[in-house]
Amino acid sequence: MAKSIVRFDDSLPILTEVVASELGHETLAAGTILRDTMGRLAFFSATALPEETVTHLSIRLQEALGAYARTDRIVASASDYGTAPVLTDPLTLRITIGPHSVRLLDRRLVGADWLRAPAPPAPPPPRFVFSSLKGGVGRSTALTVAAAHLAGRGGRVLAIDLDMEAPGLGSVLLNSDTLPEYGIIDALVENGLTPLDESFYADLIGPSALGGQRGRIDVIPAFGRRSMKHPADVLAKIARAYAEESQPDGSVATILDQVRAIVNHFATPARYDAILVDARAGLHETTASSVLGLGAEVLLFGLDEPQTFQGYAALLAHLARFVPANGPPPEWLERLTMVQGKAPLDPEERAGFEQRCSTLFAEIGLGPRPSRATREAPFPAGPFHDVPWDEDVPDEEVLPEEWGPRNPLAVLDDARFQRFNPHLRRDLLSEAVYQTAYGALLNRIENAVFAKPPSNP
C-alpha cells in the first residue's frame, strides 16, 4: 500500500502519536510542539533526553511526518541551547489532540493575534462588537438602530467602524458635513510613525445627526474626509495599517494592541455610555482584535444557512482551545451571542436556528458538558408505577447546567430596513417602527448599558 502524503491536518496527530509511543504521555504533555511559519513541526522536551533517544525519535518523526518535519532539530532536549525560551513562550496554547493534551507553540507570519486568549471584560462603558462573517446580514443596520435607540434614551454612544475592507457605518451615520478628517485607517497608519495626540483623536470623530436631541452619537468611520479626497491612496494605506508596530521599549504591538489602544482612549464612562463597534468576524488577522481583544460583548450575526455555521465553527473551535479542560466555564463565553439576521416572524421557524447554534457550541466544546460519560442506564428503584423521589441528590447535579453561550437573538426580517438610509427616512428610527424587528436585541443591549443596581429601587 502506497504511503499517503501527510497533509496539514494529519501532521499534529501523527507527531503526538509517535512522541507518545516513544516517550510516553507525560513527556509529551510536558513538552512543547513548535509549528513553524511553514507548518513544519518539532518537539521540544521539557526533560533532558539521552542523545540516542533524540536521534532515534528524530528519524521516526522524519519518516512519519514527511514534509511536515522540521529540517533541522526536529527533536530538542531540555538541556539544548534555545529550548528554554520555546518552553516558556507565553503564546503557547494547550490543546487536545485525540486522547492527548499537548502544548503547541504556533509561529505564524499572520494570525498571531488569534493566539491570544480572549481579553477580560473591559471596564465601563460597555462595549458591543457587531460582527459577521459575511456582509448583507443586517449588522450595520442593527448597529445604527441600536445607537439611535440608546441616544433616544439619553445615552451617549460612540460608534466605531473597524470594517476597513467594506466600510459602511460612516456613510450611514454621517454625511459630507459631519465626516471627520481622519478614520480608523489613518490612526493605524500614523501611529506607526508618531504617537497620536489629542488633536488627531479629535479629528477622528464626527457627530451623527441621528443622535437626535436627547442623546449623542459620535462616530469614528473607517475612512475620513482625507481618504475620500485621495481615494487612490486608500489601498496603500490599508497595506500599512496592518503592519505590526515597534514600540519604544522594543516590544511589538500587533494590530490587536493598536486597535485596543485607540478604543481605550475613548472608552471612559465620563464620555460615553456605550461603545458600539462594527467589525468583520471573518477569519482574517484583523478580526481577532474585535472578537477577542476588546473585552466586549460580541454579537455574531448570521443568516440561518449552512455557511454561517461552517464559518463560525472554525472561529468557535479555535476559541474552544482556550477553555481549560476541567475548569469552570470561561467568563468570555457569556459574552458571545449569536444573532440571527433577517429572521422569520414565526418563532417555530426561528427555533431551528437556535437549535443549530446550541448544537454548534456544544459540539465544539463551548456548550454544556456531559455531566459524566454514562455507559450505563439506571433502573428505577421501587415499583414501576411508584418510583420514589430521591431527596438526597444535591441541587448542582439536577439543575440545568448554565454554561454555554447566551441564547441566540433574532433580528426579524423587515423589508422597510432594506437599503437602509435613515437620513432619507427618519421615521425608520422611531421606536414604534423598529421595535418589532429589533426589540430583542435592543433589550439585551439596553440591559447592559442602563444596568439597574441589584438592590431595590
Place this chain on the structure above:
Amino acid sequence: MKLTAAEYQDIRKAIASLPADVSNDAIGNHAPKLEELYAPETHAAALDPEAPIVLGVRGTGKSFWAGVLGKEELREAAATAYPKLGLNHLNVQFGFTGLDSLNGIGREKLDACVPANAGIDEARFFWWATILYGLAQAEGKQPTKLSKLLPAARDLEEREAILDRHEKALHARSRTLLIVYDALDTMAISWPRRQLLTQALLEVVWSMRAYRAIRLKLFLRPDQLEDDALRFVELPKLRTGAVRLTWPGTDLYGLLFARLALSDASVSFGRLLESLGLRMGSRTEILARHWSLGHDVSDQKRLMTALTGPYMADGAHGYKKGNTYDWPLAHLGDAFNEVTPRSFLGLAIAAATYGAAPPDRVLTPDGIRHGLRAASKTRVDQLHQEFPWIKGVLAPLAGLLLPQEEKEVFTVWRKTRTLPNAIADAQKEDYLPPFPESGSNDERSLYMALERIGVMLRRKDGRLDMPDLFRVAAKLLKKGATAPL
C-alpha cells in the same frame, strides 16, 4: 421608603404557606372554593357556553372551571369576571364527573349502562341518556336512575320530542342549560374502549349543535381528542373549534400576586406596592381584572424586581444570567411551552423556604433556581395521577445527554426493559398503558406517548429532547441497579 426586614419576611412567609394544591375535582371534597377563584382574561373563551370543547393538559384547571360552572355561587362570581358570557342565565348539570358518588356520573354508572363488548351505538345511547338525565335534573324532578333513561335515549323520536320540549321551555325563560363533562380520561381503562366512548360522545356533541338553549361542554385532555384512532368525519371541525386552556406568564404572575394581595401578609405586601407606586387590589377588583398587577407586564416586572432583585445573579454582570421574571417561565414550560399554575406556585413556595431569609428582599436567585426542583417534582406527580407509568419511563433517562439521537434514547429504554415493564405494570395495577397495544409495540411508541403529553419533543434536526422541567425530574427519581449500554 424601604421595607423593613420583618416586612420582607412577612411576605416570604405568605408565599411559603400558599396552598400549592388547587382543587382538582369538579364536585365533592376537592371542588373549587370561592377564595380560590382567579379569572385570567384568556380563560373567558373556555367558559363560554358556546364553546363545546375545552382542551387542557393536566393541571390547567379543567376540573376547576367545571366545578365553578356547576355551583351557582361560584358561577355568579365568575359572571362578574366574565360579564359578557351570560353565565348568570345558565343552569348547569353534569354529564360526567368521574365520580360516582353524590349526583356524579363516573365509570361505574357508565359500565352498568354500556356493557364491555358494546358497540358505538350503545355508547352513543349512553351519552344521549346523560343529556336526558341533565334535563330531568334541571327540572328538579325526583332523581331518576340513569339506566332508566336508556330506552328514551335509544328511541330517536321520543328523544327528540323531549329535547325540543326543553329547548322551547328554556328559550321562553331566556335560560340556557349547560351540561358539563369532566374527567373524561377516567371513563375507561383500556384504549379501545376509551376510543369508542370518546368518539361516541363527540358524535353526540356534533348532533346537538343546533340546540341553542341546551349546550354541552367537554373538558378534555388534548391527547384524548388528538388520538389518531378516532374515526369521525366531523372530527376536524370539532378539533379546530376547540378552545385551549393555557396559562401565559402574565396570568401566572397575576395569580401569584393576587394570592399575596389576599393573604395574611396583605399589609406588608401593600406597603411594598406603595413603595413602587403600585396600587393594591381588592378581591372584587382582582376578579374583575381591574388591577394592573394581574395583566400589566411592566408593573409585574417591577414588582418581581422588588421581590427578588432584577437578575438571576448579583453583581455588575448579573444581567447575563437572565432576569428573575423570565427565568421561572423559561424553565417551567413543557414541550408545548405551557406552564401550569401548580408548578409555578410550587417553584415560588420552594423558593420562599430555601436558605435563610434575606434582609432586603423576599426571594433569592438561588432560591428560585432551587424552586425548579420542587416544581419539577410537582409536575411529574401531577402527570403521574393520569399516567402512572411516567416515573418508571423517565428514570432510566437520567444520565442521558440531551438532545440525543433517537437510537440512543431507545437503547436506554431497551437495556432497562422499560417497555415490557410498563405494559406488565399497567396490567397488574389496572391502569391505561402508555399507548394502545398494536403490532408496533416498540420504543418509538413509548416516545410518541411522551411527545403527545408534552414530556419529550423532536427538534428540528431530528434529535429527541426534553424540557428542563422533566430533565430535572428524571434526575430526581430514585435509581436502583444499572444496565450496561
